[in-house]
Each structure stands twice: as structure tokens, then as C-alpha cells.
Amino acid sequence: MGTKEYDLIVLGTGDAGQIVALAAAKEKWKVAIIEKKAVGGTCALWGCVPKKVLISGEELANFSQRMAAAGLSSKTTPDWPELMAFKQRLTGSYSENSRSRLQKHGIDIYQGAASFVGEAAIRVGEVILQGSHIHIATGACPRQLKISGEEFMTTSSEFLYLAELPKRLVFIGGGYISFEFAHLAARYGRKVTIIHRSEEVLKKFDPDLVALLVNASEKLGITVAINQPLMRIEKKGDELLVIVQAGSVEKVYGADMVVHGAGRVPDIADLNLEAAGIEASQDGVIVNEYLQSISNPRVYAAGDAAAGGVPLTPVAMVEGKVAAGNLIHGSKYQRADYRVVPSVVFTLPKLASVGLQETEASKQGLQYDVSFRETADWLHNLRINEPFAGFKIILDRSTGRILGAHLLDSHADDLINLFALAMQHNLTAADIKQVLYAYPTASSSIQYMVG
Numbered sequence: 001m002g003t004k005e006y007d008l009i010v011l012g013t014g015d016a017g018q019i020v021a022l023a024a025a026k027e028k029w030k031v032a033i034i035e036k037k038a039v040g041g042t043c044a045l046w047g048c049v050p051k052k053v054l055i056s057g058e059e060l061a062n063f064s065q066r067m068a069a070a071g072l073s074s075k076t077t078p079d080w081p082e083l084m085a086f087k088q089r090l091t092g093s094y095s096e097n098s099r100s101r102l103q104k105h106g107i108d109i110y111q112g113a114a115s116f117v118g119e120a121a122i123r124v125g126e127v128i129l130q131g132s133h134i135h136i137a138t139g140a141c142p143r144q145l146k147i148s149g150e151e152f153m154t155t156s157s158e159f160l161y162l163a164e165l166p167k168r169l170v171f172i173g174g175g176y177i178s179f180e181f182a183h184l185a186a187r188y189g190r191k192v193t194i195i196h197r198s199e200e201v202l203k204k205f206d207p208d209l210v211a212l213l214v215n216a217s218e219k220l221g222i223t224v225a226i227n228q229p230l231m232r233i234e235k236k237g238d239e240l241l242v243i244v245q246a247g248s249v250e251k252v253y254g255a256d257m258v259v260h261g262a263g264r265v266p267d268i269a270d271l272n273l274e275a276a277g278i279e280a281s282q283d284g285v286i287v288n289e290y291l292q293s294i295s296n297p298r299v300y301a302a303g304d305a306a307a308g309g310v311p312l313t314p315v316a317m318v319e320g321k322v323a324a325g326n327l328i329h330g331s332k333y334q335r336a337d338y339r340v341v342p343s344v345v346f347t348l349p350k351l352a353s354v355g356l357q358e359t360e361a362s363k364q365g366l367q368y369d370v371s372f373r374e375t376a377d378w379l380h381n382l383r384i385n386e387p388f389a390g391f392k393i394i395l396d397r398s399t400g401r402i403l404g405a406h407l408l409d410s411h412a413d414d415l416i417n418l419f420a421l422a423m424q425h426n427l428t429a430a431d432i433k434q435v436l437y438a439y440p441t442a443s444s445s446i447q448y449m450v451g
């Protein structure tokens, strides 16, 4: 067993890992990066990117179905294998490209699961690596549900690579991954059920708009079953039986596939953090505002593996940049700015949110005005025959600044970024209304949303 020495060892090749490895390598540091799966990380290989490409097929189906309902032409749904092949063409080379980029910068790549064997020592396979600094960016993995039959569940990563889409799917958990995949499968004509343990699905989003989205989902044929905690999963021949508690009785859903959408947790359980004296909680490695471990100063952490920021790609990227800056220029060089973090549920229509919820503004005792309106009758929705759309905007009463923006809209993914831009730069409702927008566009509608 050999030992190798590095200035920096990075655990994980996702965005929060690669950014740090590349930044250090550009400073002529000797860098190693370790990956237990394919090089590239969740967003590029098992998350945002393949998902968004698959949604192209759904958009095609959805648009033609909506326009057919408005009297225009017939319905089109691309074949599932055709759609998968399209996704593969667009994303198939990503892992190899990432590997080449890292190698081009002189970074040593180790394949295998890393774990600590000392304060600054990592084992990968038979090799021990010693690092002046270590950066943990191991991301997240599906939460263990600790129920009987858990092994019969399909993960979100597996779902994104399905050669065939089964006829009946049950999604466990009413979060964004379940809703996105459920919409995709339902638009392919599958029988889809989302099972959620409590009253509120999509908890981080505005409840009035979530109610509209649930209506849209049910109209699409999706069953959204709330207050039904999962008890166990049984396999009977080819069929999976999902057994939930529904009030005082057990209820059974038959399925061909059961998909885990019940949350993700930091992937740190197997890192043996104790060997390095690294403190962690269920939210991840505990770091200070500079993303440095509070208990082992030579260690940094970023992205889904670190406690603090929300588990989204832009946050992982910002944290990667911040950690890199602090590693290279001194431990207090910069902090992450989490003031404005937009997020989107890529259902059709899309649900998006940035800033405070109405309940948060109220809890904080702020003086604010709220406007909530359905917008199916606005031109950009009318012309595509989209019946489910709306917004809720929360404005600071004295300054007119945006405290929160919440949208259900076909264009919500782009519109929400305009609100994020406005919030980041403290623009007021009056500033937004002053702009001369190109027309007719969805973005020109934001001037009417702010009053």
C-alpha cells in the first residue's frame, strides 16, 4: 500500500468539487480528486441536465396536446427510447469531457470511495493520500427510509436512464423530483400516483400556487395522495405493492415501479469523518461562514455535503468558488452570499420561487403587501392555451422592494431570474415598472405583477 502527498485532495467530482480542484491546479497546487461513480457529479449526469433534456420531449407532447385542445392540429408524443437517445446524444460525452479537463490541468483522478484514515489522510482502494488540505464535496444521496421492501425502489438516477417507461408508477414523497418525474411520466400516458406522508406537498413553495399545480397535476391524471405515510413495499410476482397508512386503515397501491422521491441527505455517512475529527450533523459537514470545517481547519466542504446552503447546483457552484478562494488566498478571503436563491420545479407549467414566503414575512413581523392573481387569461398563457398560471408577489410596504416572488407559469424558470436580479440589486416595484420591455413577451408581464 503506497502513500502519496498532495497540496489538496478533493472528494467528489460534482460542481462543488471540480471548481475547487481546477482553481487550485491553476495555482500550480498538486491536486488529487477522488470519485466513486462516473466523473461529473449529480447535476450533469443524474440531475438537472438529463432531466431538463427529457423535459424537451414532455414539452413537445404538452404543447401539441394543449394546442390540439385549442383546435390546432393533432397530438405528438415522441417515443420514450427516441427521447432517451436524444438525451444521450446531448449529455453522453459529459463525463469523459470532465475527466479530460481535470487531467489537462494535471489533476490526478482516483476512482473509488474515499474515506478518512487520519486528520489529513484519505484511503481510496489500496492507496493512502496525504493532503495539506482536504475539500469534501461528496454531494447527497437518497434518504434511507428504513422500511421493509426499500430495496424495490428505483432511484432518481436510475429513472433518468430507463430504457422503457413502465405502465404504472408510484412516486414516494411530494417534493420537486417526484412532481417533475410524475409530470413527465403522465404526459407519456402512464398511470401515476404521488404519495406524500403529510398534508403539504412542495413545502418550500407558495401554498396557493402549489394548490394550482396540484389541480393541474390531477387534471393530467396524476393522483396526489396526501397524509399517507409509507409503511412497506412488497413484491408479488412482477407487481410491487405499496402499503401506506391512510387514517386508521392500510391502503395498497399496485405499481410496476416505485420511485424514491422522499428526500436526499448529505452523502457523508461512509467517509469516517471521526478519524479526522470533522464535526457533522444530518445537514452535512459543519462549516463556518468561510466553508472551513469548524473542528478541523485544514478541511473545507461545499455543495450538498456541507451544512448551510440549500441543495441546488448554483449554490454548490458558488460555494465551490468561495471555498477555492479561501483555500488559495487565506481562510477568511470570502463568504458565500445566500440572500437570493431562486428555485424551480420543472413541471409543466413550472413552479418557481425566490425570497420570502408570505408566512415567513409575517413571522418576521415585516410590513408588506401581497398580490396574488391567476393569469391564465394573460396573453402569454392564452396564446399557448395554458389554463394553470398565477403569481404571488410580496412587496415591502415602505420601500417597494421585492421580499418574495412566486410564480406558476410556462415561463416561470426564466421569469424568476428577473425577480432574482431585481432582488439582488435592491430594485423596487417602481424600478421594474420603469423599464421598457420588448412586447409581446412573458417577461414584459412582470411590470403588471408588481402592482
Ligand SMILES: Cc1cc2nc3c(=O)[nH]c(=O)nc-3n(C[C@H](O)[C@H](O)[C@H](O)COP(=O)(O)OP(=O)(O)OC[C@H]3O[C@@H](n4cnc5c(N)ncnc54)[C@H](O)[C@@H]3O)c2cc1C
Pocket (backbone or CB within 6 Å): 011, 012, 013, 014, 015, 016, 017, 034, 035, 036, 037, 038, 040, 041, 042, 043, 044, 046, 047, 048, 051, 112, 113, 114, 115, 137, 138, 139, 140, 156, 157, 177, 267, 270, 271, 302, 303, 304, 305, 311, 312, 313, 314, 316
Ligand atoms: C434528480 C435530481 C434533479 C435535480 N435538479 C436540479 C435542478 O433542476 N436545479 C438545481 O439547481 N439542482 C438540481 N438538483 C440538485 C443538484 O444536482 C445538486 O444540488 C448538485 O449537483 C450538488 O453538487 P455537489 O457538487 O455538491 O454534489 P454532486 O454533484 O452530487 O457530486 C458529488 C460527487 O461525489 C461523489 N462521491 C460521494 N461520496 C464519495 C466518496 N466517498 N468518495 C468519492 N466520491 C464520492 C459522488 O459520486 C458524486 O459524483 C437535482 C438533483 C437531483 C438528484
